[in-house]
Amino acid sequence: MIHIAVIGCGYWGPNLIRNFSALPDCTVTHVCDLDAARLARAKALYPHLRTTSRASEILDNPRIDAVAIATPVATHFELGARSLTAGKHTLIEKPLATSVEHCQQLIRLAEQQQRVLMVGHTFLYSTAVEKIKQLVDAGDLGEILYISSQRLNLGLFQTDINVTWDLAPHDLSILLHLLGCKPVSVNCQGKAHVHPQIEDVTNMSLSFPRGTFAMIQSSWLDPSKVRRMTVVGSRKMVLYDDTEPLEKVKIYDKRVEVPPHYDSYAEFHYSYHYGDMYVPHLKQVEPLKAECQDFLKAIRTGEPPRVTGQQGLAVVAILQAADHSLRHGGIPVELTDPLVVNSYGGACLAAATGSTGQSVTSAPPLSPTA
Ligand SMILES: NC(=O)c1ccc[n+]([C@@H]2O[C@H](COP(=O)([O-])OP(=O)(O)OC[C@H]3O[C@@H](n4cnc5c(N)ncnc54)[C@H](O)[C@@H]3O)[C@@H](O)[C@H]2O)c1
Secondary structure, three states: OEEEEEEEOOOOOHHHHHHHHHOOOOOEEEEEEEOOHHHHHHHHOOOEEEEEEEHHHHHHOOOOOOEEEOOOHHHHHHHHHHHHHHHOOOEEEEEOOOHHHHHHHHHHHHHHHOEEHHHEOOHHHHHHHHHHHHHHHHHHOOOEEEEEEEEEEEOOOOOOOOOOHHHHHHHHHHHHHHHHHHHOOEEEEEOOOOOOOOOOOOEEEEEEEHOOOEEEEEOOOOEEEEEEEEEEOOEEEEEEEEEOOOOOEEEEEEEEEOOOOOHHHHOOEEEEEEEEEEOOOOOOOHHHHHHOOOOOOHHHHHHHHHOOOOHHHHHHHHHHHHHHHHOOOOOOEEOOOOOOEEEOOEEEEOOOEOOOEOOOOOOOOOOOOO
């Protein structure tokens, strides 16, 4: 039996408690939050839970094997480092930390302590994303030309991070998974309308090797909830709408055909191909349940989970570069440093150089108010 504690019981923490509580061979014994009202709510739902406002009560308890951390991003590093140092297997919500350096330290700690470090990139456990990955890997879509992603709604406004750090980790984790490689550069622009200097609307663009392009639009200031990703391949296109209850993925047999060779503009003729649209059957599994199962499996078997600390680092590296671009008028920031090798087989950002030649190594880890 694996004994689990959850730290942070605001919006997301209760979902972790619910999912772990429903799984066999594990039991949620403790929950920690600084807010007494949140603890009272958890206790009302799960009367057997022990509640505390002091994380040390959990970390010093030798009967607790694993800790899931769902607190605000700025606390992830400190709580995660304390949890790993105390010898607990640790699941940290996205994004892993506020800087590449802190991610690296967490990864090193997990290795030293021989404990699982997993990151809550929940969408990598979605059957919709799994389906699209199969299509991409099988070559069904042809060459991936571009991917466009929109994650918009009204709120929930955060006060410590901007909308990119809040919402884009989902899109970035999906993009890296689908393309299997890191971007070479990132640009980001945005605007703060509500809280001064905390952007509530941002646009990020990413250039990947072999010319694939991606755009991520994030907003807390939109009238409708949008969770939409379009994957445009040279042969087929996919629309992924996560707000759809059943038909989340639609595969369109559509493309533009251009002649392989032409000498003059007069010879250039393209044609539109309109084929069928197909909706694949997807198994109805709550992604968070699959994520919790994977964490438990990694603890039991010693095999790495699907989302490791390295993948958390890869996402944070892009967020850090995007932050730098945002603070410098949207300049392209290259992700070039070979020292930080991520699990996608490429180098990630540690020291990046913008197109202006400006070094960004000294950029503050996370400075939404800078
Ligand atoms: N994987 C997903 O799909 C998903 C979805 C939503 C949120 N999240 C992530 O979950 C985390 C929490 O987000 P949220 O929306 O639940 O935030 P929230 O503000 O609703 O809840 C955070 C809770 O942590 C508590 N807290 C803060 N500092 C603490 C500390 N030092 N010790 C103990 N408790 C502390 C707060 O009192 C609060 O109740 C974030 O990292 C967020 O990105 C992930």
